[in-house]
Amino acid sequence: MERMERRAALTGAGQSEVGRRLGRDPLELTLDACLAAIEDAGLTTRDIDGLSTYPGAMGGNPGFSGAGVTEVHDALRLELEWFSGGMERSGQLGAVVDACLAVACGLARHVLCFRSVWEGSAQGKGSRAGIGLSGGGGGGSFRASGPPMEWTLPFRAYSAVNWIGMFAQRHFHEYGTTREQLAGIALNARRNAALNPAAIYREPLSLDDYMSARMISTPLCLYDCDVPCDGATAVIVSHVDAARDLRKPPLRVEAVGTALRGRPSWDQFDDLTTMACRDAARMLWERTDLGPGDVDVAQLYDGFSFIALSWLESLGFCGKGEGGAFVEGGGRIARDGEIPLNTHGGQLSGGRLHGYGFIHEACVQLWGEAGARQVAGDPEVAVAGAGGGPLAGCLLLTRL
Amino acid sequence: MAEKPFRILPRVTGENEHFWCGGREGELRFLRCQPCGTYVHPPAPLCPDCLGKDLQVEAVSGRASVLTFTLNHHPWVPAADHPYAIAIVEIDEQPGLRLMTNIVGCPAESVHVGMRVRAVFEEHEDVFVPLFTPEGA
Numbered sequence: 001m002e003r004m005e006r007r008a009a010l011t012g013a014g015q016s017e018v019g020r021r022l023g024r025d026p027l028e029l030t031l032d033a034c035l036a037a038i039e040d041a042g043l044t045t046r047d048i049d050g051l052s053t054y055p056g057a058m059g060g061n062p063g064f065s066g067a068g069v070t071e072v073h074d075a076l077r078l079e080l081e082w083f084s085g086g087m088e089r090s091g092q093l094g095a096v097v098d099a100c101l102a103v104a105c106g107l108a109r110h111v112l113c114f115r116s117v118w119e120g121s122a123q124g125k126g127s128r129a130g131i132g133l134s135g136g137g138g139g140g141s142f143r144a145s146g147p148p149m150e151w152t153l154p155f156r157a158y159s160a161v162n163w164i165g166m167f168a169q170r171h172f173h174e175y176g177t178t179r180e181q182l183a184g185i186a187l188n189a190r191r192n193a194a195l196n197p198a199a200i201y202r203e204p205l206s207l208d209d210y211m212s213a214r215m216i217s218t219p220l221c222l223y224d225c226d227v228p229c230d231g232a233t234a235v236i237v238s239h240v241d242a243a244r245d246l247r248k249p250p251l252r253v254e255a256v257g258t259a260l261r262g263r264p265s266w267d268q269f270d271d272l273t274t275m276a277c278r279d280a281a282r283m284l285w286e287r288t289d290l291g292p293g294d295v296d297v298a299q300l301y302d303g304f305s306f307i308a309l310s311w312l313e314s315l316g317f318c319g320k321g322e323g324g325a326f327v328e329g330g331g332r333i334a335r336d337g338e339i340p341l342n343t344h345g346g347q348l349s350g351g352r353l354h355g356y357g358f359i360h361e362a363c364v365q366l367w368g369e370a371g372a373r374q375v376a377g378d379p380e381v382a383v384a385g386a387g388g389g390p391l392a393g394c395l396l397l398t399r400l
Numbered sequence: 401m402a403e404k405p406f407r408i409l410p411r412v413t414g415e416n417e418h419f420w421c422g423g424r425e426g427e428l429r430f431l432r433c434q435p436c437g438t439y440v441h442p443p444a445p446l447c448p449d450c451l452g453k454d455l456q457v458e459a460v461s462g463r464a465s466v467l468t469f470t471l472n473h474h475p476w477v478p479a480a481d482h483p484y485a486i487a488i489v490e491i492d493e494q495p496g497l498r499l500m501t502n503i504v505g506c507p508a509e510s511v512h513v514g515m516r517v518r519a520v521f522e523e524h525e526d527v528f529v530p531l532f533t534p535e536g537a
Binding site: 145149150166214217219267 | 405406407408409410411412416442467468469470471472473474476477479483484486487488496498499500501502513527529531
């Protein structure tokens with residue numbers, strides 16, 4: 001059976017202004033990104049007949065969602081054949097995979113996929129230090145209900161940094177991974193961000209800076225955590241038959257990974273040294289004749305540095321447990337290394353665009369549009385993976 | 401035990417009361433499938449192994465091992481005891497029967513993978529939060 005990926009292509013990518021705290025209407029940022037992607041593909045809003053987004057409109061979690069399907073649909077007066085928005089899918093990029101399915105099945109021809117955040121502004125001045133709760137003794141009127149909050153918050157595990165810190169600690173325990181090694185992820189991101197005008201943190205970061213940074217949740221320090229920001233990203237997924245005469249050479253979707261074979265949980269996953277990326281990556285390689293050695297650039301989720309390490313292992317760029325040694329010093333993952341990683345600065349230095357910065361950068365690198373940070377050698381194959389813990393989804397893109 | 405820290409409490413329901421309130425009787429309790437003996441956590445309406453619905457609440461020994469941990473330094477809420485230890489522990493009765501918890505009653509820096517611990521309970525309103533302390537403590 002022909003794999004559905006053969007009928008899907010990426011034809012445009014766009015991004016809004018990105019900043020620490022822009023104080024701008026998040027819907028406006030979203031639309032800026034959407035219009036940039038549409039123009040990039042050489043399309044108009046009248047050509048867009050599908051919409052797909054993560055996580056969809058939602059309250060709670062201030063700044064976590066800048067816009068849902070309905071707002072974008074109406075603002076652009078789109079005439080849609082298919083649309084979808086929501087969180088219960090294979091990580092953030094699951095919305096892009098769904099768009100591939102929609103065009104492959106003939107439900108739409110050009111699907112606009114977007115993700116927007118305004119966590120920088122929503123979390124206000126200062127850091128994301130507080131969760132808006134205080135006082136001693138019992139927790140007041142708010143009660144945690146359902147997974148994951150019921151099983152984490154009562155134990156004062158307020159943040160994903162606590163949850164990911166435990167995966168990292170188990171990896172350190174089993175494989176001897178060290179903070180000095182893990183630093184390679186953060187320092188590489190900062191070196192790349194220096195060449196990306198849109199990145200949030202661009203000043204040099206040294207190993208000493210990293211090692212002396214304040215601890216957040218062991219073994220993760222400040223520089224192992226990404227930076228909340230405001231910004232939106234969009235890509236266009238087109239049916240291959242509708243992609244041929246557009247502005248740019250279409251990027252073929254060679255394979256996707258959406259599997260979650262372990263328990264869908266932050267604390268019940270069978271192997272505490274890896275995460276759902278293990279399953280998504282395995283599935284990705286099951287759907288293509290290409291292998292990790294064919295990949296020219298890797299854009300892998302670094303909401304926390306350890307997640308990127310886990311993706312590198314999962315995708316087979318190094319062996320299981322060897323991620324620490326692989327990223328140590330940063331040479332292998334540098335722009336001129338074995339597998340250039342997060343060439344835009346990732347979320348650690350580029351800003352927490354929540355998964356979509358990675359697929360945007362994969363496209364930009366394959367189109368040769370990355371400017372000062374462009375990877376040499378005319379990259380032809382890129383992998384983008386997003387999500388940590390029980391979230392994971394990945395796509396392998398090629399220029400061929 | 402030192403002064404109780406702030407905790408967000410769980411919403412107690414008919415389905416989870418055995419877990420969150422078992423500490424009133426000093427017991428760590430889980431659902432257990434009666435025909436096949438599998439402990440089920442978090443609570444669910446059926447056994448994931450045999451898909452049977454004959455689940456009953458049973459107490460376990462409360463003995464466990466630390467699978468992994470993290471020392472939280474960041475002041476998400478004001479507290480006097482930073483850093484404190486968050487851990488995932490595995491209950492002796494069944495491989496894979498585990499929960500996130502805190503390790504208390506010892507210096508946070510002494511917590512390690514493989515540490516032997518036992519359940520203790522911290523009372524907040526109607527909830528008895530299951531925490532763990534070094535086995536010999």
